[in-house]
Amino acid sequence: MNKKADKINHNPEIVKEMEIFNEFLKKKDLKITSQRMLVAETIFSIHQHFTADSLLELLKDHRDEISKATIYRILSIMVEAKLLAEHDFGKDFKYYEHIIGHEHHDHIICTDCGRIVEFVVPEIEEMQQRVAQEKGFSIQGHRLNIYGSCQKKPGCEFWTKKS
């Protein structure tokens, strides 16, 4: 592990999330590397949806410490560890968000500016059960995306790629 990595984060929430990640790595006989720590810390400090590319951008000062391939590899580990959820919002790249400490929610997406807003509708869980039962499925989960326009709220710009 190189020296940059000991810039450890003292935010208690992030510390806790890092511990969970480390547990997972150990359990799976995966190694605790400086890249994994750096990416995980960065991700845990983001409180919005992000993409592989926007993560890369956040890490641009560490360009010499981590490659794009490694970022993709770490993202897939974190999804497997259920620390991250992967989303498709109708673009041709994936969005991620970290899960821990976030109540289950769905998303409403502005097709003008790409803004993503979370919402919680408790009755969806019950509806999901009902549909699954009726169709004879066991349930893993659901994704509900509502598409619309946020109507030029401040910050609403044309939806650029990989934002």
Next chain:
Amino acid sequence: MNKKADKINHNPEIVKEMEIFNEFLKKKDLKITSQRMLVAETIFSIHQHFTADSLLELLKDHRDEISKATIYRILSIMVEAKLLAEHDFGKDFKYYEHIIGHEHHDHIICTDCGRIVEFVVPEIEEMQQRVAQEKGFSIQGHRLNIYGSCQKKPGCEFWTKKS
């Protein structure tokens, strides 16, 4: 238009859908070509979800009359014409289904075999309105996908690509 194209379909539903498509083409100053007619007829006779590749497979006897590039181009016209809906079911290719005469519905997808089952839950529309209002969005629509397992119903096989 080559001679193969005058193998016209007499199913009244398909005839009606073809007319709508032709209207759209005229309105947009697009030409009525044998490829467009062939693809549209084929699509209108499918009553399941399909992909660009499965469509190509259905058209394999016409391989010399139509290319993959043209199929993609026609799919995008038909989506624009709102004759087709495009879906993302968590794979890295798109699914399509034809819309006309199909009540609005959502999907439950088997993550073991890829089976896609439609369901209708009227209260979603109302919930959608409520969320949009609360968040200050105008609505275009929604996509609700439930993921689970159909529990080895007859025909449930491992989910192959592009099925």
Next chain:
DNA sequence: GTTTATGCAAACAATTTGCAGAAGA
């Protein structure tokens, strides 16, 4: 030491596109 990770560049796969010749209006 042995195993697992990383970086790089090449590979992938679905989809898109430029272009020259073909077909529709």
Next chain:
DNA sequence: TCTTCTGCAAATTGTTTGCATAAAC
């Protein structure tokens, strides 16, 4: 004719992978 289409092959784009080297344990 004049315009739009098509087929082809090449380009694109997000993501994945093989492999030699490097780091973790």
